[in-house]
Amino acid sequence: MNKKIEKVLNNQIEKEASSSHLYLSMASWVESKGLNGTAKFLYTHSDEERFHMLKLIKFVNERGGRADIPALKNPQKKFNSLESIFKKLLSHEILVTESINNVIDVCLQEKDYTTHNFMQWYVSEQLEE
Ligand SMILES: [Fe+2]
Ligand SMILES: [Fe+2]
Secondary structure, eight states: OOHHHHHHHHHHHHHHHHHHHHHHHHHHHHHHTTOHHHHHHHHHHHHHHHHHHHHHHHHHHHTTOOOOOOOOOOOOOOOSOHHHHHHHHHHHHHHHHHHHHHHHHHHHHTTOHHHHHHHHHHHHHHHHO
8 A cells, every 4th residue: 555545544543533532522421411312422423433443444454554543642521511512523523524635635646546436435424424
């Protein structure tokens, strides 16, 4: 696998992993406030991000690269309100979308159309988010 592509995909693995971690922290906070419906939504969202991470890990390894399992920073643990959680979630998703767009840019620069094609799934996913 092209080293530049491997590097941006490993960066994306870290983004998906830290998203999963952040949403898990949000789910836990919300659950501790007795908001079980929202907690369920956030736990599911955290699982989805973990799935996004796993899909990237498998792609990198199966194409002859080496997926890096990243160390994760402490996620934010306290939140002011449900509204602040959803604002934070939206701004985080915008950052993830920018990061995916960067992967796409590198794919085009490196003429890696296979990874470009693979990444289209993430482009559609971010549209949904
Ligand atoms: Fe994701
Ligand atoms: Fe997401």
